[in-house]
Every structure is written in structure tokens, then in C-alpha cells.
Amino acid sequence: MLIRLTGLITIERDDAPPRHLSSAQAQVAFARLTLERSGGTSRDLLADTVWPEGLPDTWASALRSVVSRVRGFVVGGDIAASPPIIAHGGRYLLKLPAGATVDLELAETEVTQAGEAYGKGEFADAERLAAAAVATLERPFLPDHEGEWVTGVRERTAELLVSALETASLAASARHDERNALRFADEAVRRAPLRESAHRCRMTAHVAAGNRAEALRCYHELRRMLAEELGIDPAPETQAAYAELLGSPVMTPARTRAPRARSSAPFVGRRQELARLSAAWAQAEDGASHMVLVTGEPGVGKTRLVTELAKRISVAGGVVMYGRCDDKASVPCQAFVEAAGGFVAATPQDALPPLGRATLSAIADPMVSTRTDLLLALTDLLIKTASEQPVYLVLDDLDMADDDTFVLLRRLARRCQGTSLLVAATAATPGHRPTASDDFASAIHDVDRDGWLRRIALAGMDEADVGALIRRVAPDTPDLPKPHELVADTAGNTFLLLELLRWHSDPYRSDPNSGDPNSTKPSLPSGAADYANARMAAIDHTARQLLRTAAAAGAGFELDLVAEAADLAEHEAFEALDTAVHAQLVTETPTTYEYRFVHDVVRRAIYEQASAARRRWLHTRLADAIEHRRAGELRRYSRTMAHHRAAGAIPHGDQRAVRWGWRAAARASQDGSPHEAVHLHRQALRHVPSADHELRAEALTNLGLAQLAAGQRECEQTLLDGAIQALHNGRLTMAAQAALGLADVVQDQPRLRSEAAALIEMLVGTTPPRAVSAIDDVTVGRLLARLARLGRPVPIGTKPALTAMSRELQLLEGPANVRRRAQLAGEMLAVAEAVEDTYEAVIAAHHRAMAAELSGDGTQALAELVDVVDRAGEQLGHALLLDRSVAIAVTQGQFAKAVAMTSQVHRVPDDTDHRIQPVPGTLAARQLLVAGWLRGRADDGWFTGTNEAAEQSLIALIGGERGLPHLTVRALATGVEPLPSGDEWPHVVGLLALGAHELGDPATAEALRKLLEPYAELNCGIGYRTFAGSASFHLGRLAVIVGDWDDAEQHLTAALTGFGERQARPWTALTQLALAQAMEARGRAGDRRRAETLRAEANWTLASLDLRPRSA
Structure with missing residues (x-):
């Protein structure tokens, strides 16, 4: 059931013709009962509505008669229907069938839905819903009846109608439906002539139709009407909309330009630039005419900056003119003509300066005017207007202007003395506009030479401004990139920032990482692709060829590799690179000799516009170039090669992609990135040819081991599958590696435990055929260890x-x-x-x-x-433990005990079985050398001579020598003489660090720091058998020598903790002395007092150990 309360009151049903209600009294009663059916209508109010001029004497019975007519109208011919109107407690309640719709209520819902659709950018739905509401609301409501209630409904209906007209107009403008946009806006203004939002809709409709002058005229008509009718100025929103028109000229199809940010974008940041521009305007207001040239890359916000000041000037009542230059424009002095024409059209005749008929005629129809007449007319208008009041003239894209524009610009520069004119021009950074004429540079040089020019170079937005932009454009959008990420992606380019923010805010965009093959939505904003196309169109073919290849190379690229992949000769590559750098599309990365795109989003847009086949070809070319030009350093390129080989892999399997994936995964594991390694192994597995079972077994095993290292639970199934495939393909060593990993996984888990044990038993008990390599003994031993841990008998x-x-x-x-x-x-x-x-x-x-x-x-x-x-x-074990005991005694300052234990040491024969070096029982005497250093004397006879150079140099230093020990320590520290390998290395480096500190030479100390820094957590000794301090102790003391006080504090504090656990009192005292020296030298608040405390504690400890006190 549809109930129409507008126009002729009607009830429409699907199964019956429409029925009308003819009685005026019954119509108004039915309307009120319908609209108030949720709560009912009191009898008195209903009677006042039916008889607004006064109740008749028998109004009660008359009202019952009216209600009866309404009841019959609702029921129609359905005699069996339940009563639609119930009288209860002095109120009438109308009950309508389920699903009944009232046209006024439906229209109100459509207006609300239209506004929501418009806010979401769904302009077609917005216009359709708003137009449907207009069709209902423009019909009259009870035209034959008056009264307070009827008037109230009419007022609400009129308000809804104007809102619907405004929404329909705005949506039509957004859809470039100029005819309907203007029709709806004009009707809204006719129905609400003092409603400013309706006038703003009409201004927007004119702009959408390309009639900016008409839009400006509409604004001036509104301003005059408000002044005459109400004595007020337009609201700030209307004034801002007017100012916005100055920066929103119509795009013409005559030229290709980079996309501009939508005019609805908020103005954020640019405080310094806007302040400079505002200062220039203040000088113009004081009679100092000049020109400001704002330069920057396309989309960075040049026009937005100059029009922001235009808004503020316009709101303050100033005169603003705007014109844009088009490449190969058909009208001479196009920007000046556009600015002057818009000003004349929008300004009442009596407000214009005294201009001759010839001037107005030339401006009105520049195509029929001679060049001379047009130049004279434009000069006359601008000079006379600026002589009467300050004028802000915007010349957008001045570098694309014709020669006549520059002639007029020079003329203004010469004749503007004594006027208040500020010319704000925008132009691309040199190199961005290959079509820019030489006259532009010449004209700018001329006006600059005359002192008339100020320059503002506009860079990208910084992180703080991007954060403010996010709060304005997408405040509630989840998972937005961080400001620094957006800056890195766009270089702060305003247009690209807005495109990305709106794209991320779009709830209907596809997730680029979803992997949905049915998704047809782009993974980047379309505006970014348009921007990339416009920028690429502005450079030559060779530069485009270089950049398309570089886009596939990744975030950074090396010129020689990209040039070879792009099949460019060396001189061609350098020319193309110069073009791209000059256009600010790429930039050199400092210290790396690599290049990167200034805007990574542009790189991705260029890459995604290539076909899938071309992308594969580019990646293959890049991988081939790396193998050709970097043959000696491929390990450094393993991740890059894995990426290119995978992206360029041939269908149905590619062994090169597999093996490079493994190499990159190994590098990732070494770098501490286990999850990246898993990803690379998965990628490699996808490229294994289906018929290559041995390669698949190896790929599965490698993936399972990587999953195990990353702690992923699915590793056990992967390892089992890899082991089975390897075993059945005769790859016993590979099967053993899988079995080792599987055994580690199932050791604490019941699942697959028996399978792992059976697999190991099968491997260790297998005698391979002659064609199959046997498992090496070390791997056999590792498998046997797994059997023991799984509780199985070891054969x-x-x-x-x-x-x-x-x-x-x-x-x-x-x-x-x-x-x-x-x-x-x-x-x-x-x-x-x-x-x-x-x-x-x-x-x-x-x-x-x-x-x-x-x-x-x-x-x-x-x-x-x-x-x-x-x-x-075993004697072997006792000798090892005795070495350990001597080391502990010396470390704790129990020197007499250490000497006594040394006499008990019995050297174990250096047989071929234990292969332990140094031989057990030989390290006690070497540990006593450390004791001699701690005691500061070498005459105790505790240690005998040694052939180790580091130990000889320390003995000499203890004895007071310096020359030869310094040469020895420095030669070993700098690698001139080789250091011992294996377990001896930490002990010898510890002795060298002791010697370097005794020498006090910063260069030698720095060389030792570089040796020890990778092992800052290491203890300097031959494992548990000797102790020559900790690496943190030595690093801290060496840092004191080179003057790195903070590093010294960090390492020495760590050393104190370790020495406390060892009860290493002599080492603790020496650490405290070094820390005290560092703090005294640093001299921060509280450092001196702490240093005194540390030094006192250290010297007390040394005295208690019968060691001489030291200053450091």
C-alpha cells in the first residue's frame, strides 16, 4: 500500500486502481492521523486541524462523521477488514497494514540516503535518490486547507525539498551532468532565495559547466542581495566557496598535465611559504607592487598555496583575479584574458574602474581584437584597478604561457609603479616542462633583473604536516601508513598524499595483499597512475625506457645493471639518467652510488602498468645483468637475485628461481630473519618443476628446516614429506637432514614420534647401492644421538x-x-x-x-x-679441571692457592685420540701470567718463558719495557701478524687488550676495539680453562683511552655485573677504577661524586687482596 499525501491524496494498491479522498475535511484528518499514527492524535487537536478557524457547535458529532469517512477510505470495499481507526482515551489511532508506505516519509528517507551516498562519493545513487525525493516534495501539500498544523508540515516539506534539490545539484555536478546540476540549483534558489547553500550549489553547477565567470557573477548577486535585504555579508562558507573558485578553473582537453589535488582538500602546513606570500601581499597593499614565482614539481601544492592566500584576501574583501596558462592556447595572453574577463563579468558595472568602451570590448571578445588592442586593454584594466585598490593576480602554470603573455608581464613590471598589484605565478621546477618556451626563462630573468621578482621554491610536506593532513582527511581510518612512511612513499607531494589517503580510506577498495585472483580493483589509486603517466610523458623515450626497467629493479637501482637490462649503451644511459634526475623523478642515494625514485608510489605505478609478460622479461633481464656484471659478489645480491628469478620464472617450474631462493633464504637465516627464510623457501618450492622429484625432496626438506628454525608447528609434516621423498629418490644425506629436524620437533610431542625413530633406524641401518652416496659419519652420529634421545637403543x-x-x-x-x-x-x-x-x-x-x-x-x-x-x-678430565681451578683461583685473587695447584698439574700426553689443544695440564702456567699482571710484577717466578708473542709482550710491559711490546701489540691488533685461531683467539686478544691499555695509545686501542666489538658478550680466555677478563671489561677500558665516555660506561657497567657473579674481586676493582676515570673525564652532574665512591671501593678491594692501589 502506498499513501500519497502530496498532490491528490490517494491510496494505491497493487491489486486495485487508486482511490482518492475528495472531502477537504477528511483529507486533512487523514493526513494528520497518518503522520501521527505511531502515537495517535488527541480528539481536540484533530478537531482544531479540521476546523482551524473555529469549532462548530456540534463539533464532536461532526468530527465522528469525518473520522468515519477516513475509516471508510482506508478500508475501501473490504467489509471484513479490522477497524483501521481506534478511539481510546480521547485519542484516535490509525492502524495501517504491514508494509504500507507514506510518500512524505519515503521522501524524507530518500533525502537522508542521498546525503549519505553523496558523502561516500556514490554520486549516481545520490542524484537518483534526491531526484526521487524532489519529485514527491514539489507536489503541494493540502493546497485547499490552511491552519497551524498544515503550515508546519508545509514548512518542513519545503525545507526537505530544498535539501533534496541541493543534494541532487551537487551530485549532478560531481557527475558532470551540467544541465541537471544547474536546473536543480536554480530551483533551489527560486524556492529559497536567501539560502546561501542553494547559491553555493548554483556556483558549483556553473563551474562544472565551465562557466566560472557565471559562478563569480552568482556570488556577487548574492552578496548584493544580502546587503540590500539583510544588511549582512555572505557567510564564511560562501566566501570560502567563492575564493575556491579562483583556484578551480576548468580543465581543457587541449593539454596534458599532471593531475591536481581536488579542491576539497584541506590546506595544511606551508606556514613559512604562506607567511612569505602574505608578507608580499602586505607590501602590495602598501603600494609596493611586485611578483612572486612559486616553483615546484607537479602536484606539490603550488596552486593550492597561491589560492589559499586568494581565499583569505577574498574573504577580507580584496580583489582577486585568476588565470591559467594552457600550452598552445588559441587565445593570446590566455591567463590575463581569463583573469580580466572573470573579474569584469563578476563585478557590477558601477564597481569597475573607469574603462573605455574599447577596453571592455577587447576583454569581452579577445578573438576579434588585434594583438596591440588586447595588450593595451589588459594593461589598462590591471593598472587602473590596482591604482584604486590592491589586486592579487594569480597566473597559474606561467611556464606554459605564450609569448604575448610574457610581453604583457614585462609591460606590467615597467608600468606598475605607484599601484598595489601582486602577481603570484606558479611554474614547474626547471626540467619538469619540456614544452616550456625559452621566453619564460627570458621573461623571468628580465623581471628578476628589475628587482620585481620574489621566488618561493615549494618542497614536499614534512612528517608533521602529513600528520595534520591525516587528521583532516582520514582521521578514523584504521591501518593507515605512518606519516614517515607516506613521506618516504610520496616525497611529501600533496597530490599523491591525498590520493593515497583517500584510497586507504575507501571501504570498498580491494586489499592488494589479499591474493584474490577475481579482484579487478587496482592496488594503487588511479590518480597515482595518472600522475605517473603525466610525468613519464614529459620526458623522452630513452629516459622512459630506463625508468620502466628501473621500476622493476625495486626501491633502489644501480645504473649499469638497469642500463644493461634496458639494452641501453653507456652514453644513452647517462643521458637518460640526467633527464630523470633533472625532472626530479629519480635521485642519487648518498654514499651508495645507487639511485631511487623520488616517489616510490610513482615507481610502483609505472611497474604495475606493464603487462605480466613484460614484467617477467624485465626481471629476467635484471637477473642476467647481475650475474654478468657482479659475478664476483653474487652473495651480496642473493635476495635480489631470488626476487628477480622468482618474478621472472618461466611457467611450470624454474630451477634458477629455486636455487636462488635457497641462497637468499640461507642469507636471511644468517642475518637472523627466520620468517623471511621460510617465505623464501616457500617461494622456491612453488617454482620446482613438477617432474623433478629430487629437487622437490630437497625443497621440502629446506622448507621444513626453515620452519623449525622459525618455530612454526607445520614443520613436522613438511620434514616428514621431505624425508620420504628424499629416501625414495636415493638422496640419503638429504633424508638424514630431514630426519634430524623431525626428531628435534617430535622429541617432546607424541605425534610422528614413532615415524621419526623408524626413519632414523632405516637410515643408519641402510647400506646404500653403489650409485648412491652413503651418509657421512658425523651425520650418522647425529642421527644416533636422536635415537638415544627418543629412548631407542643405539646400535x-x-x-x-x-x-x-x-x-x-x-x-x-x-x-x-x-x-x-x-x-x-x-x-x-x-x-x-x-x-x-x-x-x-x-x-x-x-x-x-x-x-x-x-x-x-x-x-x-x-x-x-x-x-x-x-x-x-679419566686423567684427561682431571687435567682439564685442574686448569679450570687455577683460572678460578687467579680470577678471585687467590694467588697463593693458584701457585700451589700449579705444582700439582700433570700434563696429559698429546696423543691422537682426544685432539684437545692446548694440551690439558699446560694452561696453569699461562694463567699465572695474568696473575703477574694483576699483581703488577713479573719477578715472582710464577711463570716460565713462552713462545706466544702476545704473552711475551705483556711480560715485557710488566717489566717496564715499551718499544718492542708496542710494536708487537700493534702488529697483532692490526692484522700485520696473524692471531692464533680456535680457542686460543679470545685469550690472546684479551692479553693484547691488557697490553694496549698499559700502552695508552688511542690508535692501538681503537684497533683492539674493532677486534672485540663483535664479541662484546664474550669471556676472554681459552674457554673455561683460562680467564683474561671479559670483552666488556676490555672494551670499556679501551673506550676510556679513546675518550668515548658513554661507551665506556655501558661496557664497564656490564663487566661489573659479570665479575660480581664470578666473585672476580681484582677484576671488579680494576673495572671500578676505569669507570671512575671515565666519569671524571665526562664531567656530568653527579659523575665526580660517583667516581670518588668507585675509586675508594676499588682501592680498598685491591688493598685487601695485597695488590697495590691504582689510579685507573
């Missing part, structure tokens, strides 16, 4: 595996392989204990303790070593 015949593991551990000595050494030692220990080989167990426990000590976490491993030695009863 006999483990000696070859244990021997191989011991030899491998010897190769892993030193700080470079601590983690791998600790892991392999633990595996060897598990096998040795499973087969009850106590000798090999001591060797394994030793290596594990050495690795743990190097990493600074040796307590548990040392306890395990002691336990293994006690159970084994």
Missing part, C-alpha cells in the same frame, strides 16, 4: 661416528662457531653415554663446556663436565 659400532664427531668439533673451536659446536658436542655426549664410552664422553663434555663458556653461560655445562669426569675417572 653397536659407534666408534667411527664418535671419532668423526670429535674431529669435527676440533674444527669448530673458537668464537665463530659457538652455537654449532655446543649442539654437536651435546649430540656426541648423548651417543657416548648411550654406549658407555667414558673417554669420548669426557671429550664431548669438554667441548660443550668450552662453547658454553665462550657464550657466557657455562655454569650448567661445567657442572655436567665435572659429573662426567667424576664418573669416568
Whole structure:
């Protein structure tokens, strides 16, 4: 059921012809009962509505008669229908069937929905809904009836109608439907002549139709009407809309230009530039005419800046003229003609300066005027207007003007003395406009030479301004990029910023990372693509060829690689690069000799416009260029190569993409990025040819191991599949690697545990065919360790595996392989204990303790070593522990005890079985050298001569020598003489650091710092067997020598913590002295008092240990 209350009151049903209500009294009663049906209408109010001029004497019975007519009208011929009107408690309540619609209520809903659709940018729906509401609301409401209630409804209906007309007009303007836009706006103004929003709609409609002068005329008519009728000025919103027109001229199809930001964009930032422009206007108001040239790249906001001042001048009542220059314009002096024509059209005749008929005629019809007459007319208008009042003249895109424009500009510069004229011109940064004439540069030089020109170079917005823009444009948008990310993406270009913000704010855009193959929406704003096309159109073909290839190279690119991929000769590449740099499309990255796009969003737009086939070709060309030109440093390019080979992979599998993916994943793992490694391995797996089962087995295993390292639960299934495929393809070593990883995963989980054990048993018990390589003994030993940990019996015949593991551990000595050494030692220990080989167990426990000590976490491993030695009863183990005991005694300042224990040391024969270096039992004397240094004397006879250069130099320094020790320390520190490798390295470097501090030479100290900095958490010693301080101790003291006080404080504070745990009292005291020296030298508030406290504590500790006090 549809009830029409506008026009002829009607009830329409789908199954019956429309029925009309003819009685005027019944019409108004029905209308009120319908509109108030939710709460009902009191009998008195209904009677006052039916008889507004006064109630008849028998109004009660008459009202019942009217209500009866209404009841019959609603029911129609349906006698069995329930009563539609209920009288209760003095009120009448109308009940309509479910689904009944009232035209006035529907129209109000349509007006609301139209406004919401317009706000979302859905202009077609907005115009349709608003037009439907207009069609209803423009019909009269109860034209034959008057009264207070009827008048109120008519007023609300009229307000809704004007709102609908305004929305329909704005939506039509946005859709470039100029005819309807102006029709709706004119009707809104006719119905509400004093409503400024309706006039603003009409101004917008004229602009959409290309009639900016008409829009300006509408504004002046409104201003005059408000002044005459109400004695007021237009509201700020209307004045701002007028000023906005000055910066929104119509785009013509005669030229290609970079897109401009929409006029609705807020003005944010640019405080300094706007202040300079405003200062220039203030000088013009005082009679100092001049010109300001605003330059910058397309889209950076030049026009927005000059029109922002135009708004403010217009709101303040000033005169603003605007004109834009078009390339190859058909009208001479186009910008001046546009500005002058708009001013004349928008200004009442009596407000114009005294102009001759010839002047007005030339401006009105410039095409029929001679060049001379037009130049004279424009000069006459501008000079006379600026003589009477300040004039702000905007010449947009001046670098695209014709020769006559520059002739007129020079003439104004010569004749404007004594006037108040400010010319604000915009132009692209030199190099951005290849069509710019030479006359532009010549004219700018002329006016600059005359002192008439001021320049403002407009750069991109900074992070603070971008943050303010976000708050204005997209305040509630989730997951927006951070301001610094947007600046990095756009270089602060206003147009690109607005495009990205609106694109991110669009709730209907597709997610570029969703991977939905059915999504047809772009992954970048269309405006960004238009901008990229416009910028690319402004450079030559060779430069475009270079940039299209560079866009595929990524965020940064190297010229020679991109040039080879683009098939450009060297001189062509340099010419193209110069063009791109001059156009500010690319810039050089400092210190890297690489280049990058100024706006990365432009790079992505260029890349995405290439076809998929061309992208694959570009990536393949780039990868080939890297392999050709960087053959000796491909490891550095592993990630880049993986990307290009994957992006350029041929369909149905590409082995090059697979293997480069593995190399990049290995590099990612080394760099501490396990999840990136997983991603790269997944990518590689996708490119494995379907028929290459061996390659797939390797890819699955590599992926599973990467998932294991990243802590991802799905690794167990991946590893099992990899092991099975490798085993069935004869890749036993690869299957073993998968089995090792799988065993580690299932050790604490029941799932696949039995499968892992069975797989290992199968591998260690397999005798491979002659064509298949056997598993090496170290890997066999590692598999046996997994069996032991899984609770399975270890088969006999483990000696070859244990021997191989011991030899491998010897190769892993030193700080470079601590983690791998600790892991392999633990595996060897598990096998040795499973087969009850106590000798090999001591060797394994030793290596594990050495690795743990190097990493600074040796307590548990040392306890395990002691336990293994006690159970084994081997002389080898006791000699190792005695070395340790001497080191502890010296570290804690128990020097007499250390000497006594040294006499008990028995050297273990250097046989071929244990392969432990230095030989167990030989380090006690070397530790006493450290004791001699701590005591500051070398005459105790605690240590004997040694052949180690570092130790000889320290002995000499303790004895007071300096020359030869300095040469030795510096030669070792700078790499002139090689340092020992393996476990000896940390101990020797620790001794060198002690010597460097004694020498006090900053250059030598800096060389030692560089050696130690990668190992700041290291303890300097031969594992647990000696101790020569910690790396943090040495780094802190060396930092004091070079004057890096903050670094010294950081390292020395860390050293104090470690020494406290070791009860290393002599080292603690020396650390406190060094820290006191650093603080005194730094001299911050409180440093001196703390230094005094530290020095007092240190000297007390040294005295208690019978060591001489020191100043540092």
C-alpha cells in the first residue's frame, strides 16, 4: 500500500486502481492521523486541524462523521477488514497494514540516503535518490486547507525539498551532468532565495559547466542581495566557496598535465611559504607592487598555496583575479584574458574602474581584437584597478604561457609603479616542462633583473604536516601508513598524499595483499597512475625506457645493471639518467652510488602498468645483468637475485628461481630473519618443476628446516614429506637432514614420534647401492644421538661416528662457531653415554663446556663436565679441571692457592685420540701470567718463558719495557701478524687488550676495539680453562683511552655485573677504577661524586687482596 499525501491524496494498491479522498475535511484528518499514527492524535487537536478557524457547535458529532469517512477510505470495499481507526482515551489511532508506505516519509528517507551516498562519493545513487525525493516534495501539500498544523508540515516539506534539490545539484555536478546540476540549483534558489547553500550549489553547477565567470557573477548577486535585504555579508562558507573558485578553473582537453589535488582538500602546513606570500601581499597593499614565482614539481601544492592566500584576501574583501596558462592556447595572453574577463563579468558595472568602451570590448571578445588592442586593454584594466585598490593576480602554470603573455608581464613590471598589484605565478621546477618556451626563462630573468621578482621554491610536506593532513582527511581510518612512511612513499607531494589517503580510506577498495585472483580493483589509486603517466610523458623515450626497467629493479637501482637490462649503451644511459634526475623523478642515494625514485608510489605505478609478460622479461633481464656484471659478489645480491628469478620464472617450474631462493633464504637465516627464510623457501618450492622429484625432496626438506628454525608447528609434516621423498629418490644425506629436524620437533610431542625413530633406524641401518652416496659419519652420529634421545637403543659400532664427531668439533673451536659446536658436542655426549664410552664422553663434555663458556653461560655445562669426569675417572678430565681451578683461583685473587695447584698439574700426553689443544695440564702456567699482571710484577717466578708473542709482550710491559711490546701489540691488533685461531683467539686478544691499555695509545686501542666489538658478550680466555677478563671489561677500558665516555660506561657497567657473579674481586676493582676515570673525564652532574665512591671501593678491594692501589 502506498499513501500519497502530496498532490491528490490517494491510496494505491497493487491489486486495485487508486482511490482518492475528495472531502477537504477528511483529507486533512487523514493526513494528520497518518503522520501521527505511531502515537495517535488527541480528539481536540484533530478537531482544531479540521476546523482551524473555529469549532462548530456540534463539533464532536461532526468530527465522528469525518473520522468515519477516513475509516471508510482506508478500508475501501473490504467489509471484513479490522477497524483501521481506534478511539481510546480521547485519542484516535490509525492502524495501517504491514508494509504500507507514506510518500512524505519515503521522501524524507530518500533525502537522508542521498546525503549519505553523496558523502561516500556514490554520486549516481545520490542524484537518483534526491531526484526521487524532489519529485514527491514539489507536489503541494493540502493546497485547499490552511491552519497551524498544515503550515508546519508545509514548512518542513519545503525545507526537505530544498535539501533534496541541493543534494541532487551537487551530485549532478560531481557527475558532470551540467544541465541537471544547474536546473536543480536554480530551483533551489527560486524556492529559497536567501539560502546561501542553494547559491553555493548554483556556483558549483556553473563551474562544472565551465562557466566560472557565471559562478563569480552568482556570488556577487548574492552578496548584493544580502546587503540590500539583510544588511549582512555572505557567510564564511560562501566566501570560502567563492575564493575556491579562483583556484578551480576548468580543465581543457587541449593539454596534458599532471593531475591536481581536488579542491576539497584541506590546506595544511606551508606556514613559512604562506607567511612569505602574505608578507608580499602586505607590501602590495602598501603600494609596493611586485611578483612572486612559486616553483615546484607537479602536484606539490603550488596552486593550492597561491589560492589559499586568494581565499583569505577574498574573504577580507580584496580583489582577486585568476588565470591559467594552457600550452598552445588559441587565445593570446590566455591567463590575463581569463583573469580580466572573470573579474569584469563578476563585478557590477558601477564597481569597475573607469574603462573605455574599447577596453571592455577587447576583454569581452579577445578573438576579434588585434594583438596591440588586447595588450593595451589588459594593461589598462590591471593598472587602473590596482591604482584604486590592491589586486592579487594569480597566473597559474606561467611556464606554459605564450609569448604575448610574457610581453604583457614585462609591460606590467615597467608600468606598475605607484599601484598595489601582486602577481603570484606558479611554474614547474626547471626540467619538469619540456614544452616550456625559452621566453619564460627570458621573461623571468628580465623581471628578476628589475628587482620585481620574489621566488618561493615549494618542497614536499614534512612528517608533521602529513600528520595534520591525516587528521583532516582520514582521521578514523584504521591501518593507515605512518606519516614517515607516506613521506618516504610520496616525497611529501600533496597530490599523491591525498590520493593515497583517500584510497586507504575507501571501504570498498580491494586489499592488494589479499591474493584474490577475481579482484579487478587496482592496488594503487588511479590518480597515482595518472600522475605517473603525466610525468613519464614529459620526458623522452630513452629516459622512459630506463625508468620502466628501473621500476622493476625495486626501491633502489644501480645504473649499469638497469642500463644493461634496458639494452641501453653507456652514453644513452647517462643521458637518460640526467633527464630523470633533472625532472626530479629519480635521485642519487648518498654514499651508495645507487639511485631511487623520488616517489616510490610513482615507481610502483609505472611497474604495475606493464603487462605480466613484460614484467617477467624485465626481471629476467635484471637477473642476467647481475650475474654478468657482479659475478664476483653474487652473495651480496642473493635476495635480489631470488626476487628477480622468482618474478621472472618461466611457467611450470624454474630451477634458477629455486636455487636462488635457497641462497637468499640461507642469507636471511644468517642475518637472523627466520620468517623471511621460510617465505623464501616457500617461494622456491612453488617454482620446482613438477617432474623433478629430487629437487622437490630437497625443497621440502629446506622448507621444513626453515620452519623449525622459525618455530612454526607445520614443520613436522613438511620434514616428514621431505624425508620420504628424499629416501625414495636415493638422496640419503638429504633424508638424514630431514630426519634430524623431525626428531628435534617430535622429541617432546607424541605425534610422528614413532615415524621419526623408524626413519632414523632405516637410515643408519641402510647400506646404500653403489650409485648412491652413503651418509657421512658425523651425520650418522647425529642421527644416533636422536635415537638415544627418543629412548631407542643405539646400535653397536659407534666408534667411527664418535671419532668423526670429535674431529669435527676440533674444527669448530673458537668464537665463530659457538652455537654449532655446543649442539654437536651435546649430540656426541648423548651417543657416548648411550654406549658407555667414558673417554669420548669426557671429550664431548669438554667441548660443550668450552662453547658454553665462550657464550657466557657455562655454569650448567661445567657442572655436567665435572659429573662426567667424576664418573669416568679419566686423567684427561682431571687435567682439564685442574686448569679450570687455577683460572678460578687467579680470577678471585687467590694467588697463593693458584701457585700451589700449579705444582700439582700433570700434563696429559698429546696423543691422537682426544685432539684437545692446548694440551690439558699446560694452561696453569699461562694463567699465572695474568696473575703477574694483576699483581703488577713479573719477578715472582710464577711463570716460565713462552713462545706466544702476545704473552711475551705483556711480560715485557710488566717489566717496564715499551718499544718492542708496542710494536708487537700493534702488529697483532692490526692484522700485520696473524692471531692464533680456535680457542686460543679470545685469550690472546684479551692479553693484547691488557697490553694496549698499559700502552695508552688511542690508535692501538681503537684497533683492539674493532677486534672485540663483535664479541662484546664474550669471556676472554681459552674457554673455561683460562680467564683474561671479559670483552666488556676490555672494551670499556679501551673506550676510556679513546675518550668515548658513554661507551665506556655501558661496557664497564656490564663487566661489573659479570665479575660480581664470578666473585672476580681484582677484576671488579680494576673495572671500578676505569669507570671512575671515565666519569671524571665526562664531567656530568653527579659523575665526580660517583667516581670518588668507585675509586675508594676499588682501592680498598685491591688493598685487601695485597695488590697495590691504582689510579685507573
